[in-house]
Amino acid sequence: MVRKPDFKILYVDDEPKSLRYFKKTFSSDFIIVTADSGAEALDILSDAGNNIGILIADQRMPEMTGVEVIQKARSFAPEIVSLLITAYMDLDVALDAINGGHIFQFICKPWSTDSLKIMLLEAAQEYERNRHCLILEQKNRELEESRRTQERFIYTLSHEVRTPVGLSLNYSDALLESTLSEEQREYATSINVVNQSLLSVLDNTLDYSMWESGKLVLHEFPFKLSDLLERIEQAFGLQFKTANVNFVLKRSTEGIDNLVGDPDCLFQVLVNLLSNAIKYSAAGKEIELSIEILKSSDRSVDLRFAVTDTGEGIAKAIMDRLFKPFSQLQTAREGSGLGLLISKELVTMMGGEIGVNSEQGKGSEFWFEVEFWLGSDSSDGEEPLNGSRTVEGIPILLAEDSAVGQAMVDGLLSPGIQRGDR
Amino acid sequence: MEIVENGIDAVKKAKQTLYAVIILDCQMPEMSRLEATLAIRKAGINRNTPIIGLTAMPASLLEDEWVVAGIDSYVTKPLEGREFVDTVYRLACGDKEND
Numbered sequence: 001m002v003r004k005p006d007f008k009i010l011y012v013d014d015e016p017k018s019l020r021y022f023k024k025t026f027s028s029d030f031i032i033v034t035a036d037s038g039a040e041a042l043d044i045l046s047d048a049g050n051n052i053g054i055l056i057a058d059q060r061m062p063e064m065t066g067v068e069v070i071q072k073a074r075s076f077a078p079e080i081v082s083l084l085i086t087a088y089m090d091l092d093v094a095l096d097a098i099n100g101g102h103i104f105q106f107i108c109k110p111w112s113t114d115s116l117k118i119m120l121l122e123a124a125q126e127y128e129r130n131r132h133c134l135i136l137e138q139k140n141r142e143l144e145e146s147r148r149t150q151e152r153f154i155y156t157l158s159h160e161v162r163t164p165v166g167l168s169l170n171y172s173d174a175l176l177e178s179t180l181s182e183e184q185r186e187y188a189t190s191i192n193v194v195n196q197s198l199l200s201v202l203d204n205t206l207d208y209s210m211w212e213s214g215k216l217v218l219h220e221f222p223f224k225l226s227d228l229l230e231r232i233e234q235a236f237g238l239q240f241k242t243a244n245v246n247f248v249l250k251r252s253t254e255g256i257d258n259l260v261g262d263p264d265c266l267f268q269v270l271v272n273l274l275s276n277a278i279k280y281s282a283a284g285k286e287i288e289l290s291i292e293i294l295k296s297s298d299r300s301v302d303l304r305f306a307v308t309d310t311g312e313g314i315a316k317a318i319m320d321r322l323f324k325p326f327s328q329l330q331t332a333r334e335g336s337g338l339g340l341l342i343s344k345e346l347v348t349m350m351g352g353e354i355g356v357n358s359e360q361g362k363g364s365e366f367w368f369e370v371e372f373w374l375g376s377d378s379s380d381g382e383e384p385l386n387g388s389r390t391v392e393g394i395p396i397l398l399a400e401d402s403a404v405g406q407a408m409v410d411g412l413l414s415p416g417i418q419r420g421d422r
Numbered sequence: 423m424e425i426v427e428n429g430i431d432a433v434k435k436a437k438q439t440l441y442a443v444i445i446l447d448c449q450m451p452e453m454s455r456l457e458a459t460l461a462i463r464k465a466g467i468n469r470n471t472p473i474i475g476l477t478a479m480p481a482s483l484l485e486d487e488w489v490v491a492g493i494d495s496y497v498t499k500p501l502e503g504r505e506f507v508d509t510v511y512r513l514a515c516g517d518k519e520n521d
Contacts, residue, residue, distance in 0.1 A: 166499040231502070264498070394514045395439065396423040399432035399458065400447040400476070406425050409445065409476075412506050413423060 005124050007053030008033050012041035012069060013085070014061045022056075025113055026120065030054075038064030038072075045073045045080070052080060053127040054120065056107070059086045059093060067097045074102060079130035081123045083107055151209050158205045165202065167404055169195040176238075193239050200271050204338040207268070211345050218349055222375035223263040225253065225291075232270055232289075236278075244283040250290040256301055258375035265346045266370070269354075270305065272339035273366045277309040280364075285310040299374055306367040313360040322356060343368070429453030433461040436468045442514040445474045446493075459493055472513035476501075 011022050012035040019034040026032055033050065035041040038061060044050050055073055057066035070082040084106045086094045094106035104126055105119055172192040180188060210216040229249065240247045270289070277287045287309050294302040314322070323344040347354040352370035396413065400406050424439075426432050430452045436444060444462065446455045453461075455475060462468050472494040494513055497506050 163499060170501065227505075231505075234502075394442045394510075396510070396514070397432060397435055397439070397441045397444045398423055398425045399427070399429060399445070399450060400425065401427050401450050402447070405447055405476070408501055409506075410423065410425070412501060413510060 004029065004031055005053065005128075007031075007051050007124075007127060009054040009056065009120065010035065010041060010044055010050075010052045011056045012036070012038060012061070012066075013058035015058070018058070026117070029117070030120065030124075037061065038066075038069040041069050042072055045077060048077070052077070053131075054081050054083065054123045056083045056085060059084055059090050065093075067093060067102065070097065070102050079127065079134050081127045081130065083119065083123060085109055085111070148213075151213055155206060155209045158202045158209070162199065162202045162206070165195055165198050167408070169199060170408060189238050189242060193242050196235055196239060197275065200268070200275055201338075203268055204272065204342045207342050207346070208338050211342070216345065216349065218262045218265060220260060220262050222258060222260050225257050225259055228263050228267060228270075229291075231267060232274070235271065236274055239275075239278055240287070243278045243281070245278060245281050246284075246286045248286060248288040250288060252290075252292045253301075253303065256293065256296070256374070259301070260373035260375045261370070262350060265350060269343045269346050269368060270307070272343045273305075273307040273368075276339060276366070277307050277311070277364075280311040281309045282311065294369060296374075300371055301374055302369060302371045304367060304369045306365050308363060308365045310363040313362050314356065314358040314364055315360055319356055319358060323354065427451075429455065429458035429461075432458050436462045436471075437466065440467045441471050443472050443474060443510055444468065445476060445510070447476045455493075463492065474509060474513060 008031040009026070010033045011019060013019050013022075014036055016036065019036065023032045023034060033044060033052065035044055038057075041055070041057065045052055045055065055070060057069045059066035061069075066084050066086070070084065073080055073082065082103045084094050084097055084103045085108075086106055087109050091106075091108075094103070097103045098106065104123055107116060107119065169192065172188055172195060175188045176185065176192060207216060229251070233247075233249070236247065274287065274289065281287055287307065290304075290306045290308070292304050294304050296302065323340050344354050347368045347370060350370045352368055354366070354368040356364060356366050358364035398406065398409055400409060424435060426435055427450075429446070429450045432444070432446065433453070446458060448455060450458070459473055462471070462473065473492075475493045475496045477496050477498055495509055497509055
């Protein structure tokens with residue numbers, strides 16, 4: 001014997017004879033519940049514990065028609081499959097109800113047991129489908145929610161970690177400026193280099209989670225290319241030294257220094273490409289950063305940045321996958337793998353293009369091209385930006401809860417106090 | 423330079439004294455930076471004082487705060503000496519010269 005479905009069929013009809021007959025006929029295949037009015041039917045339906053899967057309603061009932069019962073039932077249990085029993089004269093009503101998506105099928109009175117049974121089996125299948133859909137939708141919502149939670153978690157975590165890493169970097173900077181023994185200097189240098197690379201991993205992670213949730217945006221303002229390059233050399237100086245690679249900066253951008261764009265974005269792409277170059281270059285080799293003008297007008301300039309290493313190079317098959325999420329050649333090369341992906345997103349956001357040329361055994365060239373607006377020289381007539389400016393005597397209010405942070409700002413803004421003294 | 427440890431004290435100070443620049447850290451107890459900035463802007467005398475936010479994340483992620491509260495500039499931690507001093511200087515003096 002076929003097992004009865006776990007859900008029930010509710011049949012509502014004002015004729016007791018029909019109810020009795022229906023129950024007798026189908027109770028061997030289904031669990032049947034009956035009601036003799038629309039109100040009673042809705043009462044039963046409103047209790048989810050009754051587990052009604054199929055609703056059969058007679059159209060012609062006093063007080064509430066079958067279609068009305070079905071429409072109301074749908075409002076609180078949309079997964080229930082509804083059948084309408086009509087006489088031929090009510091066919092229009094039934095067709096309207098089908099077209100309106102309210103009912104699954106209609107049954108004409110008088111009904112034949114066989115065809116009604118087939119219809120009930122089909123309705124049962126439909127109900128199972130509806131139920132599965134609901135479960136899937138629910139699961140989908142849960143997954144979506146957990147993904148968001150995870151995203152927030154990653155974001156918060158990287159953010160929380162970034163602050164102490166940044167401070168640690170500041171202090172190792174300060175340490176390196178003080179008088180140290182050879183051995184101490186070596187240790188402080190290692191701390192500094194590790195902190196730098198930690199910071200760039202954190203930046204990439206933050207950007208990646210922002211990018212995933214579509215919140216990564218450009219922040220454009222005037223900046224100096226020379227300042228940016230200085231920042232790069234400052235950030236990488238120790239890393240180049242530690243890795244024992246020779247850094248060559250080839251800048252052929254005469255007359256162009258004041259740009260408008262997102263320098264942090266540009267900085268991060270360069271950091272990522274240079275970090276990779278260091279990672280994959282053997283000691284004693286050379287890493288070159290070249291910047292050249294592709295095209296320039298009165299208002300804008302197309303710049304091409306290229307980081308060239310003399311490492312082992314990259315196989316052709318792998319090159320295509322380089323900029324794709326988590327598909328980098330991690331087997332052969334270590335790294336967080338986010339760097340190139342993020343670089344691609346950042347360059348794309350800046351409206352540029354990124355790519356790689358490589359020949360195995362000879363090395364690789366990672367390049368990108370971005371257009372910048374030309375800025376005006378903002379420092380005209382002012383004293384040069386050589387750090388000689390002081391903010392002595394300017395009334396400043398600082399709100400900062402950590403003593404370390406206070407000391408840091410105070411040290412930077414108070415003239416005569418060198419960072420190394422602290 | 424006067425130093426306070428939280429947003430509430432910063433707002434109190436800002437009601438009494440005119441500053442050339444106000445520097446607010448990102449995470450402070452008692453009152454968030456966004457709230458503090460809005461309160462300082464409302465308080466009166468420092469309505470137009472440049473406010474610098476110290477942040478450990480890219481400024482682009484702080485757009486809400488930036489747009490809503492009108493923080494003038496962000497300086498990313500770790501503080502880079504010259505950049506930081508220049509920003510403070512530029513906001514404290516530079517903008518006035520251009521007025």
